[in-house]
Amino acid sequence: MNHGILKEVDQIDNFDFFRQFESLSEMLLLKNWYRSMLILDELIPICIDEEYSIFKRPHLKKINHHIYREFKHAKRVSFYAKQLALALSCSICDIYTIEQSGFVHDFGKLIIDHRILYKEDTLSHNEWQIIKKHPQFGAELLSLSKHYRHLIPAVAQHHEWWNGSGYPNGLRGEEILFNARVLSVVDAYDAMTCNRSYQKRIESDAAVAEIKRCAGSQFDPEIVSVFTDKVIKKQDCSIFKNVQLIGC
């Protein structure tokens, strides 16, 4: 345990959050998935409700860069998913479920070796097969949760494609859960507009053009039209600027 970091975070707000985050790092390293999910059960509501500023604290990066990076992506996707659910006129209950699903959608990546996840060179066939298992890993992790098992179907299906070419099960059209179709669009938008180890970020306009191009193949075309016509147009408002400040 790094007492230097603990002493430092002891001076600031949200100490419990940082202590939990550090415990999560330790449990993931020990491959103690049950204990990891118990800690995540505590962190998920804090992360969803917390101000965006908590994700800009450098202390998190010192504790575990791998988890820090995934949490920032999770927070942004959760935000975009909520905005899209609002624009789709979902019920209050469904909006909250979609927001939660956005936060946990890639939790399966927490248990993938970061040397594979953040590899800058081309992935081998076997490495790519491991990455493609993250929806199932996420579902298995959530099956250990006390409070979030209801999110498992959306997490398991968020890489399915509208035309049946996705993974893991090649579901198509409305066979894919609505919440998973929503996540698919916002996840792709965030992936394109933030730097990844294997690709540089592109501007929002270019990402929107790519999402439109893939409407009807990768994405549900009706969800794409609501995302591009209603959600993206709000980008100049302060709430959008806050989430973009989290950084990649």
Ligand SMILES: [Fe+2]
């Ligand atoms: Fe994913």
